[in-house]
Amino acid sequence: MSRVLDRTGTWIGWAFFADLTNALALTFGYMFSRSVTMQYPDKEKWLPYSRYRGHHFLKRDDEGEIKCVACELCARICPCDCIEVIPYEDEKGNRHPAKFEIDMARCLFCGLCEDACPADAVALGQQYEFSSFSSRDLVIGRDDLLGKPGKATTGGGVVAARLNTEQDVLVETSEPQGYNWWRNIRRT
Amino acid sequence: MELVVALGLIVFKVALLIAILLLLPLPLTWLERKIAGHIQQRMGPMRVGWHGLLQPVADGVKLLTKEDHIPAEADRFLFKLAPILALAPPFVVFAAVPFGESVSVLGTKITLYISNMNVALLFVFAVIGIEVYGVIFGGWAANSKYAVLGSLRTCAQMISYEIPMGFAVIGVVMLAQSMSLLDIVRAQANVWNIVYQPVGFFVFFVAGLAESQRIPFDLAEAEGDLGAGFHTEYSGIRFAFFMVSEYAVMLLTSVLAVILFFGGWNGVLVPLPPLLWFLLKVAFFVYVFIWFRFTFPRYRYDQLMAIGWKVLLPLSMANIIITGVAFL
Structure with missing residues (x-):
């Protein structure tokens, strides 16, 4: 009704408060919307x-070996310097991380480590519930990262x-x- | 014996009314927050009790146990007096408000009102005017700039809406030939006053919005620009007093709108018990108050003055004149 009044003439609409009734109708409609x-x-x-960038995780290859080659490119590109990688060489002569630690308290979830990784070993997964009472608990090691949920x-x-x-x-x-x-x- | 029964009945009715008025803000705040939530596509309180039903109780307990803080530079007497001054008048007013004719319980006829004054309408307007003093004193006594600004606004606002409100109901009094609220309702048995007095109702309702200090005319507590307005410095139980007072006035305005313009407990079409009709109409107006609050923005201070003096006052005067001419 108020819309009709609006169209028929400005002063009729004005006299019957068409604008106010429009507003009331709108809020009334919203009240019954979900x-x-x-x-x-x-x-x-x-x-x-x-595409969500949540908690990091480390990937394994088909043989179950950790994909990371400990090139430390992720640690290099990390803008907040929160990744620490210490490499070692296994019996077959392959480089792998002896230590791969991410300080989640400092991480800003930019995903640059994922982009920089040449071995497609580290990525940011779907987990977003990892609040903690102590910032020390937010430093996540290699083995924990291997168990984190993926994309x-x-x-x-x-x-x-x-x-x-x-x-x-x-x-x-x-x-x-x-x-x-x-x-x-x-x-x- | 007769006297004792009559006296006991009055005491019982007064006690019941006070209990209802004191407890009513609980469901009303819940309703207000729920409606606010759903209008804004939220859910409102959900976590205390079923759909947040116990939320007002939790809030009440919180308010009662909170520190009752009085600012160091405040006028301590007025500061303590103001909440009581704001709370008492709405309760007193309900003594003159009828809720129905009478019901018979166990053979005794019980009237659904405490007193049938022949000048009930005058009494209502006289007493409810005192409520504003609570707001003014509260803001003044707190010695805070926000509170004082809220009080100053109330002072100016009060004059600009009380006069049109008083004039708006004169048409109703002319139609009913009585100032007794009971007679006014009886006079509307066939046709409600809203049919004869649409302009009077409009003026009354807008002034009533201002009277109960609610959006779009809640200039005294304007959260956006004055902190919390006149009750900025109030906390704990004294703040709760102001809250109860605000809801009681809102209820009173709804009740008066129903009694004066919407036929009180006279039903239409559907034969429901008179008291139920009355409560349904009042509930509708309470809903409208809440609905308005979450639809409209606050009017500016000078706009309220302009509405009061340039629109409502001439309209109510014209209403009186036209009613008088038609009556002759």
Whole structure:
């Protein structure tokens, strides 16, 4: 009704507060639109996209050997100097890291280490929940990095989750694929 | 014996009314936050109780246990007086407000009002005017620049809306030939006053928004520009007093709008119990208040003055004249 008044004439619309009724109709419509809130730790959880840059992980090759050749290019290119690599030579004469430490507290997740790596050995994966009470715990060694989850394959959705605080604080989820969060956003 | 029963009944009714008015802000704050959330595509409180239902209780406990801080340079007497002055009048006013005719319980007829004054409307406006003093004193006594600015705004705002509000209801009084709220409702048994007095209702409602200090006219507490306005320095239980007062005035404005213009407990089409009709209408107006709050921005200070003096006052005057001419 208010839109009609708007069109018929400015003064009629003005006299019947067409602008105010328009505003009220809009907010009333929004009140019954779906909420965009993601109830993160309690009920829902976000699955990152495959391009997401989360916690680093180290890859193994087909034989199960660590891919890293300890060239230290990642440590070189790292803008915040948070990677420390110490190489060693195994029996076959291949270079591998004896120590590969990333200080997650200093890392800015730029992904340059991933780009610089000539052996496709280090990458930034999908894990984003690694807060800690001590910054010392955020220095992650080689063996831990090998066990970290890799890149997301599906991702970009919201899945049902459950907060578990029995031992550590964990947000558990079992679903591999979630609903598209963006579908709830009303854009008018 | 008769006297004792009557007296006991009055005491019971007063106690019940006070309890309801004191507890009502709990569901109202929850409702307000929920509606705010959903209008902004959020969920509002979700974590305390089912869908955050216990959130107001948690907030209340927090407010009651918080430190009651009085600024060092404050006028201590006025600072302590102001919340009480803001809280008491809305409660007193409800003594004159009827909620229905009467119901019979166990053979005794119980009237759904505490007193049927013949000048109830005058009483309501006289007493509710005192509420504003709480706001003014509170801001003044806190000795803070934000609070004083809030108080100054209230002073000017009060004059510009109380007068149109008083004039707006004169049309209703003329129609009902009485200032008793009970008679006003009875006079609307067939046709509600909104049909005869749409302009009067408009003026009353806009002035009522200003009276209850809510957006779009919440200049006294304007969070954006004055911190929290007149209650910037208040904390703990005294702040809670102001909150309860604000909700009570909001409720009162809704109740008055229903009684004066929307036929009180007179139903239409659907035969529901009168009290239910009354509560439904009041709930609708409370919702409208909340809905307005999250739709409109705050009017500027001079704009409120302009609306009060240049629009509402002439409109209410014209309303009186036209009603008088039509009445003749």
